[in-house]
Amino acid sequence: MILYVLKDRADYSILIEKLNENSASFKILNLYGKNLILAWPDQNVKGIIDNSIEMAVEVKKSYVLAGNDWKKQPTVVNVKDVEIGSKKVIVAAGPCAVENEEQVLTTAKAVKRAGASLLRGGAYKPRTSPYSFQGLGEEGVKILRRVGDEVGLPIVTEIMDTRDSNIFSQYVDMIQIGARNAQNFSLLKEVGKLGKPVLLKRGMGNTVEEWLQAAEYILLEGNGNTVLCERGIRTFEKSTRFTLDIGGMVAAKLMTHLPICADPSHPAGKRELVHSLALAAVAAGADMLLIEVHPHPEKALSDSEQQLTPESFEVLMNRIRTLARALGRDA
Amino acid sequence: MILYVLKDRADYSILIEKLNENSASFKILNLYGKNLILAWPDQNVKGIIDNSIEMAVEVKKSYVLAGNDWKKQPTVVNVKDVEIGSKKVIVAAGPCAVENEEQVLTTAKAVKRAGASLLRGGAYKPRTSPYSFQGLGEEGVKILRRVGDEVGLPIVTEIMDTRDSNIFSQYVDMIQIGARNAQNFSLLKEVGKLGKPVLLKRGMGNTVEEWLQAAEYILLEGNGNTVLCERGIRTFEKSTRFTLDIGGMVAAKLMTHLPICADPSHPAGKRELVHSLALAAVAAGADMLLIEVHPHPEKALSDSEQQLTPESFEVLMNRIRTLARALGRDA
Amino acid sequence: MILYVLKDRADYSILIEKLNENSASFKILNLYGKNLILAWPDQNVKGIIDNSIEMAVEVKKSYVLAGNDWKKQPTVVNVKDVEIGSKKVIVAAGPCAVENEEQVLTTAKAVKRAGASLLRGGAYKPRTSPYSFQGLGEEGVKILRRVGDEVGLPIVTEIMDTRDSNIFSQYVDMIQIGARNAQNFSLLKEVGKLGKPVLLKRGMGNTVEEWLQAAEYILLEGNGNTVLCERGIRTFEKSTRFTLDIGGMVAAKLMTHLPICADPSHPAGKRELVHSLALAAVAAGADMLLIEVHPHPEKALSDSEQQLTPESFEVLMNRIRTLARALGRDA
Amino acid sequence: MILYVLKDRADYSILIEKLNENSASFKILNLYGKNLILAWPDQNVKGIIDNSIEMAVEVKKSYVLAGNDWKKQPTVVNVKDVEIGSKKVIVAAGPCAVENEEQVLTTAKAVKRAGASLLRGGAYKPRTSPYSFQGLGEEGVKILRRVGDEVGLPIVTEIMDTRDSNIFSQYVDMIQIGARNAQNFSLLKEVGKLGKPVLLKRGMGNTVEEWLQAAEYILLEGNGNTVLCERGIRTFEKSTRFTLDIGGMVAAKLMTHLPICADPSHPAGKRELVHSLALAAVAAGADMLLIEVHPHPEKALSDSEQQLTPESFEVLMNRIRTLARALGRDA
Helix, strand or coil: CEEEEECCCCCCHHHHHHHHHCCCEEEEEEECCEEEEEEECHHHHCCCCCCCEEEEEECCCCCCCCECCCCCCCCCEEECCEEECCCECEEEEECCECCCHHHHHHHHHHHHHHCCCEEECECCCCCCCCCCCCCCCHHHHHHHHHHHHHHCCCEEEEECCHHHHHHHHHHCCEEEECHHHCCCHHHHHHHHHHCCCEEEECCCCCCHHHHHHHHHHHHCCCCCCEEEEECCECCCCCCCCCECCHHHHHHHHHHECCCEEECCHHHHCCHHHHHHHHHHHHHCCCCEEEEEECCCHHHCCCCCCCCECHHHHHHHHHHHHHHHHHCCCEC | CEEEEECCCCCCHHHHHHHHHCCCEEEEEEECCEEEEEEECHHHHCCCCCCCEEEEEECCCCCCCCECCCCCCCCCEEECCEEECCCECEEEEECCECCCHHHHHHHHHHHHHHCCCEEECECCCCCCCCCCCCCCCHHHHHHHHHHHHHHCCCEEEEECCHHHHHHHHHHCCEEEECHHHCCCHHHHHHHHHHCCCEEEECCCCCCHHHHHHHHHHHHCCCCCCEEEEECCECCCCCCCCCECCHHHHHHHHHHECCCEEECCHHHHCCHHHHHHHHHHHHHCCCCEEEEEECCCHHHCCCCCCCCECHHHHHHHHHHHHHHHHHCCCEC | CEEEEECCCCCCHHHHHHHHHCCCEEEEEEECCEEEEEEECHHHHCCCCCCCEEEEEECCCCCCCCECCCCCCCCCEEECCEEECCCECEEEEECCECCCHHHHHHHHHHHHHHCCCEEECECCCCCCCCCCCCCCCHHHHHHHHHHHHHHCCCEEEEECCHHHHHHHHHHCCEEEECHHHCCCHHHHHHHHHHCCCEEEECCCCCCHHHHHHHHHHHHCCCCCCEEEEECCECCCCCCCCCECCHHHHHHHHHHECCCEEECCHHHHCCHHHHHHHHHHHHHCCCCEEEEEECCCHHHCCCCCCCCECHHHHHHHHHHHHHHHHHCCCEC | CEEEEECCCCCCHHHHHHHHHCCCEEEEEEECCEEEEEEECHHHHCCCCCCCEEEEEECCCCCCCCECCCCCCCCCEEECCEEECCCECEEEEECCECCCHHHHHHHHHHHHHHCCCEEECECCCCCCCCCCCCCCCHHHHHHHHHHHHHHCCCEEEEECCHHHHHHHHHHCCEEEECHHHCCCHHHHHHHHHHCCCEEEECCCCCCHHHHHHHHHHHHCCCCCCEEEEECCECCCCCCCCCECCHHHHHHHHHHECCCEEECCHHHHCCHHHHHHHHHHHHHCCCCEEEEEECCCHHHCCCCCCCCECHHHHHHHHHHHHHHHHHCCCEC
8 A cells, every 4th residue: 555645735637537547446534634545456556656755655464544754743633722742742521420510529629739631530440341331421421521511621521332423422521442442443433433533441461552553543533633542451460450551651652643632540450559650650651541530439339449549649749740740741 | 149940930019118128229130030139238138038030140150140149050042943052062164354255155054064163254453553454344243144044154243333233133143242341231131132142252361250250241131141251361372363272162051051162263364273182172161163264264364364165164173073072062 | 504414423523623624613422312513603514514414404483493394293201200292281370389298289189180291389489569478488498398208299390580590499290480581591501401301481571472482492401301381461351350362372382493382371360261371272282281279269379369279170070181181181 | 186386485396296295297387586386287286385485287288388378578688698578679780691701790780770680691502402501600700709809899790500509508599490490390499409599490390389389388497588570471462572570570469478570671672572471560560670682783693682781771671660769669
């Protein structure tokens, strides 16, 4: 396959003609303000030149759009006025699960005061056990929307079913794909079509390459507003819930132009570890953090072991800010 | 939680009254011809006795319906006239992907002749890379249906999207949940509601316990026709594509009443290994095998490295049959 | 590097001269009755021809002697009169740890009666915790020797320290390298020098390739009497103690001429799983099994959960024999 | 088991009498200036009280001495005048393998100038392949000694064989146990007896608990000068050579009083990742770093892909120092 990056405002009708003459297949996209054409198979495409082409990239990897062969400049994803992938390390915080409006409001005010830029919270909850709290669903999304508007924080929450895309399109600022749906390709295509910013978690059993390929499904629908989120992988080690793969996160940063987020809460499993993992992720170059905060973690309906209190979160935000500045960033 | 297994044809209206009086929540199910009531929370349920109750099981695991605390007898899943979980080791065979009618027909005739009981083939294909062949979709399902009817083999094929449930309901005999959707809980609930036999693959990053919990999602919708399929997990070892977890499969058999299938093709990755893994799975107690066969593996649009030729499949069927008989089974 | 397999009884002095003239380094070995010369670096060796050379193999892998590029025929390792790697599936059985002479004698008689060909037992015990029973050491080896002689079974036991090589040289028929010393290269070289048959376990964190490289250390000292033993690898799955890598074992068989053993006891961790894993290993092509048997498993000083009773072992031996015969082997 | 921490200078002869009267077994140790008695079995020990006892700790874990139930205060390990586990983050740097005196001297001067406190270098090299450079052995140790003395840096290097303990005792300041010998219990006991500071790497297939148990073997010989070193574990991810388990390192810090080191070079596998992993480890609380530096990495006889140039190391040291200060430490 060849990726043609076209010159700005160039007329590419002649190029299309040439592709047709050579019986090549192709797909036209617009990403980051650039017109792109993916064309294949190689033998029908090789040698084609045209005035409209700024750069032709031979695609050997299966994550060409998510990869940085064609786009060296880091991508900044905007969620309303929040810039992810810029100088400031962005923190999204909030409860694991939306339980009721008061809980979310209390948390939202606290995390905003401490310096969070986004409000997170689960409405549709992918629970390993069918007997665990399954979330408030649509009602939970609406609570997040109301609280986000009241407090002034854009909201990020997880989608689990392609049939819910209208709800997410209407109410949500940033759509999360959870680790368990990291290779639910129907869902990836669907959020690609919605065009809204996406927070794409890495599957607990997925390689870095598969994570970028999952992002490719989204970008291929024309949605470049994708942030990758490392949240820990499955390994033999059981002193933590999952193994936060800092090395994989850094490796991904070398392979992609997309911003990278780390979730220190899920791999920690225990509150005592969240601070250290969050700081490690920032030191390693994370552009964003996703942190679970609950006004009363011990009463939480899910993940009670790993959610921070608002007080502990404030301490952490101060530590993150100090660290970020020492690294020439901000938070 | 408490699981009440009710006496056959017993009137349980008084039990419901008692549960209501105690402000208990409950869910009524019918599984394997038995009326069941799940009731919670414990403090509101404990001590309730009623004439309609045959057995009360205190639920500590999160896979109570899939577990064998309440049902010692192995479940036999019927796919049309094929019995999975009985004396005969059932083999489902066919191409990785449905490519065209002729390919499927050739394969179906060959595998039936060699002794396969089910025809498998992928119509909706979950591909790691968006640039790989994504399957023929609905058209592929219809091809399978026509060929299955012509040759006389029930068909098993994979669903990827809740929005496709009508197609599967109409055309498919056994619905496969693939490894990448092993924790797509919306999809699990949906196939639970359809009621058709389900072949539930274990996720490549999932524990045996999570696999049983995934099955629980299906059973909790009243669909007990579920077969568990081990297909290899992610480990550090790379001489095989995945690590077929024979030990996990045996451990699962000790925990559940559901039949267990093994897929030796995906973990093998290489044709040379498929025979040995298939035989190992049968020796370890697998009730069913899922094997990829293609008339011309080297030309296959997917997984060309691991699909068997019809000739090699016939040799394998003979070896499986000999082995099964030595173990007191059949194939 | 080039491996020269020399003609039988050929004078290779001229070849040595040529190597010296080209300033090549080389190492002369005798393995399986063949004279071999390993010579390097490539640029100094390429092009050298000599009458004494039967075959010249360019070495790209780092397990050339253990690999089957130069030796297609499977190796049979003789431990006294026991042939490992031939038609008969060889079973070594005995207690996890040597506790006292009576315990070993009772076990030895029982396993011999049931059909075991070798007596196993740990004298030097590599225990994860320093507070666990560390074995009887030299006294344990002597107990094994006396019992082995009395009952008429060759003995296999584990070495842990290069300083103990004299004891093993004097008393032991087959020297085991345990999983925790699978990359203790000093110990590998030492048992290579002793020349006695070696049972080399795969490390719980080692790839198949690393396992073969470990064997290469032994063969490079001129000791070709090496049997590879798969005993389970570390994965995220915890329903078994380790994950018996049947696929890796089969992959290894395709890469080496050495016989392969499987240890179903350690990965099982639980008695109920040992039978199924043993049968699976035989079905997949194992040449040998290593099984823990104890007269009173519940009183064992180590691994009490996974040792079989003599009665259960007898049942297993009968099942193994039936299975082996169905596969065209014996046991 | 019970651990008695005795009062300073207390006469414990009466306690010993009481233990003997109760037929208890016991072991007397002196660690960190404290007299300790380990006594067992529980039923013979429980209830014993004595004036000499400052604290009695019931041992449920198998890493009681390495654990922090009895010793809350972090241990500082002194290697000559270098304090590991204090405010300053200590960096040990040097080549993967000692190749010749000039190479080591050049590196040592450069790393000292940049701020390293210890000189590292491999003399005995545990190489996966027997065909890889195996190190200079004793001669390599002597080179390190001479260079360390000339430049004024204590040296740390790896031991592989119990038979080499005299050489290490005579020439080496800190003895490293490598990942491949992390459960070579004979070697652990031997370095315990030598009493010199030990740098104990975690095995690539070992849990955090097993790592602490390995340390326990050393402490149980009376050697408390042990530093734990995380160097990456085996997982399915292959974009890095090993997965640096930052979470496991933090978990270990919560379980032990021993200082913790991180080796960012081995898991990185690639130079580009070393900086980020080093910074992440410091942010997560590492007390020490072990970093490979070579004057000409591309010409190195081992690990050429991951060794830093002296220039890159200097940049890294500056970044580490800035980060450490932001965290209230120094480097």
